[in-house]
Amino acid sequence: MFSPYYKASGRGDPIDHSCLNIALYGPNHRWVMTERPGADVSRDARNLRIGPSGMRWDGDVLEIDIAERDTRLFNPFHRPVRGKVRVMPEALNAQSFALDPREDHVWQCMAPRARIEVKMDEPGVSWSGNAYFDHNRGREPLESGFRAWHWSRAHMRRGAVVCYEGERGDGSVFASAIRFDRNAVPDEIDLPAIASLPRSRWQVERRTRSEIGVAKVRRTWEDTPFYARSELSSKLLGEEVVAVQESLDMRRFASPVVQFMLPFRMPRRTA
Template sequence: MTERGSGALERDASNLVIGPSSVRWEDGALTIDIHEGDTRLFVPWQRPVIGKVRVLPEVLNRAAFALDAQENHIWHCLAPRARIEVEMTSPGLRWSGKGYLDHNRGAEPLETGFDVWHWSRAHLKEGALVCYEGERGDGSLFASALRFDRHGVPEPVDLPPIAHLEPSKWRIARRTRSDIGVAEVRRTWEDTPFYARSELASRFAGEEVVAVQESLDMRRFSSPIVQFMLPYRMPRRKR
């Protein structure tokens, strides 16, 4: 979470280097080498954050999806199901578990294309389910639910009913989808003035699941006070 100048960037077909950290495909896994500092608010020094993360896809999906009619914003769920291995040397932590890998790319800033979005994903007994919805910058709405089978092939399915969630501590409006229109926030992992990521107890495709959910408010992100605060949360370096 450090902003860096173009001189800190290197990339080719298999590698991405940003400053002292890097991402690369190696032995079928996405390997992330982290060498950064933490981002505590109002603290003038940074503790080192050093370690390695490996994301091992269980299935891969080749299809990408446009989030707007002009195709200015593309979402690609590369690995709807994956395993993750984390080994940090500073702080000394290691664990493994279930994972997921996607990315967004676009021809314009996110705050131009979107006002709000809500996203959630859950492992199923076979495959995974991803729900994605929101409001674009022009006021139009979008919503979809994709079920990925055990081979990673996506299929659109009917959207489950809306399940409203309690707002985050920063009063970000959150919602998800659930078979019965009810879901429970178990933990909130990331809570900022414009973004929240949470763990939910929910129900998809007739299964009781643990889901990951995020809500993003780009109107909040664009506000002058949040833009003023960002450099304190995301340090900026030339290299």
């Protein structure tokens, strides 16, 4: 959905603009976002391959095999990024949520709670912990449907809470807070108070929801001219929580300057 090549093509065949995005943070940071043509993509109901990497459902476990190279800006060495990720949903949710009245943009939280095992050969790091698995789809470009959005997800002692809000392309706003129980059954709850956050270094506006209207940025993982991803501490439903939060400014994304910069962050392999 962020591909400059897909946009330039007139948005014909999305399969011809496929990639596996990997972001590793910390001392062994890596960034992978190599776009590949449709000839390098194969898929069926339980398998998806994009170039040398792929993912498959093995029973109830999603296995992701990574065989890529670092595409981070200003890194001339393109270091190998190889390993395996296993995502184990605690339960699956089949319900989707429309983000606009015409249902041009739909979000589905497939696994609000999951466990993850990461074993990377290059760089040599591994860990396990909490995970989350969702999906977005749409019938029009994101920059046509939205000006900005803010999203966050927090694991709770029982279930998870997802907050989603933003401004649509026509200027209308939307906001919701959804609690998922341990069986992934969704229930819309009253919106907590808005908790303003400091802008990112690129001055992207950030916002979240918190029971006391106050939240703190613990770490900023991704900071780009139009997108920021952060780790927060806040309070939801009486619980002190650690949340993952993202903010997206689609007006900046659509600007000629950002469109010019994107290929440096997202190269395309033609064969």
